[in-house]
Amino acid sequence: MSERQNVLHVENATMQFGGVVAVNNLTLDVNQGEIVALIGPNGAGKTTAFNVITGVYQPTNGMVSFMGKPMIRNHPQGKMQKLYKGQNAVMYTGDYKFQAPEGSELSGEALKKAEKEWKQGEKARDKHAFSSHVMDPTPDHITKLGIARTFQNIRLWKSMTVFDNVLIAKHMRAKHNVFSATFRTSRKEEQRMREETEALLREQGLWQFKDDIATSLPYGLQRRLEIARALATDPKLLLLDEPAAGMNPQETLELADFIHEIRDKYNLTILLIEHHMDLVMNISDRIYVLDFGSLIAQGVPEEIQNNQRVIDAYLGVVEDE
Amino acid sequence: MGKKLKTKAAPEQRTGTIIAAACLAVLYIFLFLLDNALPTNSFTVMLIPVLQKGAIFALVCVSMNLLNGFTGLFSLGQAGFMLIGAYSYAIFSIPAEQHKAVYQYFDGGAIQFSIPQILGNVLGPNFGNIIGAVICIIIGGIVAAVFAALIGIPVLRLKSDYLAIATLGFAEILRAFFQWDGLGKITNGSNLLRKYTNFHDMKIQVGGMIYQLDTIFPFLIATISIAIIVLLVNSSYGRAFKSIRDDEIAAEAMGINLFRHKMMSFVISSFFAGVGGALLAMFQTTVQAAPFRTSMTYEILLMVVIGGIGSITGSVIAAFLYIASSEWWLRFLDSGQFMDMSVPFFRDGFRKVVFSVIIMVIVLFFSRGIMGDKELSFTGMIRKFKKKKAAKAAKAEAGKEGDAE
């Protein structure tokens, strides 16, 4: 587990809405092939963290890198710039400049030397440290890089069939343009998309429902269809937002196998939000715990189970249920 | 595997396509006869303009449906883009010698050539007129599309009703510009543009005989344009448009670039609105900016609603019904007479009152319109018919079994 490639690296991500800090200085790592869970009580900022990673929100501060390359880094924007005075504020802003340590009386050559050393140190830490431009890709751009997601409150395309739901997700990677698609000169591409969709639906056991309207499926199958749709975008990293919500114990059990299965089959890395503790403890390699937007614990499932802070903040609540 | 899919659907589809093609052929033969052979009487005098205008509005409705029905962008700028198309068409097809008369207040205008005329010199007047008109129509579409691209950059970031009101605003701004004397050398200010190539100039010469194409021409342009839109809607891009309509956030999360796709839909829709505008200019034989106001967009929107938002065949049917009712079938309501009886409240304007009541009834009680979001297709009909037959057969079988017991 140690020397695996880093897939997702979130660094000091902060998301602030007006005066509310939904995610505060979140730092987390997900490595190749891992299944990592992000847990926390309701309103802890888990889904907000997902939305930051997938580009739905532009974080107030912080950066996200994917496969070792920075993907999102933000100036605190507009009003936020004035509002945000949190930790590390200066690191991701445009005027990320050297500041002489307070109290030191450096000047002239000595100051320049100190600045040079500081710069080298920073560059070693992050080679993009001095690119001042904001990186705030749109969600579709991030999906193209290889991050796919599902939604907490299932967002299938309601009026469309199961087949079309998956087929549309193939649109992004298709090699055609609007003219070749309209005038059917890229028939082969369309054919390939349809074949791949068929294969994927068969693998996921959804082929028999291909002509049904997506939202007419039972809840569990809708979740599965949403995962199939996400897989159709050929992701490297899959974000699952409460995949077991609304499932019965039997289905939840099956889901654990299913997640392992797709991880191995599609060579995926998985980050998931989940409330079912059995499931989380069963499938996760590592767990991050959020409470009121801040990270309160991280570690392997056993560590989390025995962490007093987590128990206080979260597991106690679960027992009450 | 995919091939298997195809062959399974083939027999009905093939029959359906053949029937559709046959219907189109019959339609075109009829139109040809209408243009050339049928005698002019009170019936054809009403029928020809209704068919011409119906074809034009069918195209405009389908283009609006692409935007409102398939991409879920509630835009109310259609009249503005038609205006651009109509003007672009007219400006480039006014014969050179007519410029002095048309642009009498603007020193004969700035543009001193006519595309149909130039082509006429090369290809002969009749053929040149047709090709020239087609080129001018395409120019009309392109200019509308360029304007749409420019307007789309700021406007397409807005959501639902804000988008509606912003596009409506742009259409009004465009109308003001086209009426402005500052651009008079090109647009003729608030005066009419006239004397350009119109439907009656569309004719071909075959072996010494001259055939009129008055009605066939707009039908041909509309058919080709609508066919392109149908192909687009059923392509991968069309599916992407529909996914944006159904759920924008999910579409974006699945890698569909919202802005790019919305822009595509907006530009393509505006292109065809421009083409429709150009055809309308040909139909009217004169063009002025004033009538291209918001109420025209509303009327087109109502046609789309009557046909069913999200149904192309619905839009086409609704456009013809709408034009035929308002210009022809309901005329008697304005005449003051009904079945030889004088009815005092049947006076000017009553037709429109009845008409708008019908529209309100449709909007309130049949909000899915004629077709809903389904399409009328022969393939579908055959399938339905077969299913019914099969069901009947199954029932009969079941009945027999029951008897046997």
Place this chain on the structure above:
Amino acid sequence: MSEFISANLPYLLAGISVGGQYALIAIGYTMVYGILRLINFAHGDVFMVAGLVMVYASASLPIGVSVILVIVATIVLGVVIEKVAYKPLRSAPRMSVMISAIGVSYLLQNCALYFTGGLPQIYPVIPFLSDQVTIAGATTKMVTIVTPILTLILIFLLVTLIQKTKIGMAMRAVSKDFETSELMGIKINNVISMTFVIGCFLAAVGSMLYFTNYPSVIPTSGAMPGLKAFVAAVFGGIGSVPGAVIGAFIIGICENIIKGLGLTVFSDAFTFVLLIVILLVKPTGIFGEKATDKV
């Protein structure tokens, strides 16, 4: 300087006056939007119908009675439109309700066309409002001075109503959250009717002031002022009453200054330029609240 003032004062006065009239219409838009999230495209036509009712009423009735009749008829019309055309679609998609509003607008215009026979109807002279007055060397009608004062009084009353009374509180609650208010036992239908009553009352008053400046009423008279009032509402932040009023005055004044500069063709277009600029810079308008989509 004084020459400049006397040359431009009429435009400025006219601007303030028109602005006040737009404000009275804009409130109808902004309140309905605040509560139903609906652009009531028919509101401008209701305003036109108020003008026509005045024409017909004053032909046979004394002016005082006509004024009351116009107000009552406009209110009834507005409430009936809501009950017939909007209420059945309350759970339908927003686009359907907007289309219904467009349909009503089309119907009202066509009915007006039928009843007037397409002829412009001469607007009656309302005593006092139509009197001539001279301010700083500029001659104008009394209505120019009355409008802003009357507008401000009515708006003061309206704001008091919204802030201090029970129905006002209900309105504020409904505009914040429709479903929750309903669950909390607020009688939604009463609130909506009340909104239309207020909006139409103000539109009726606005129509008397507006048409006094014009010789006649035609079926499409309501369309442009309606659209402009709507733009004013968006400009001020749709859903906000003070926003709509400020937006209306800004639009009225700008429009008349542009007319004064000799660019009459663009006086309507300018309104829309303003609309697009505000939508791009601050889509929620000057006083609008930001709505967030939950993912």
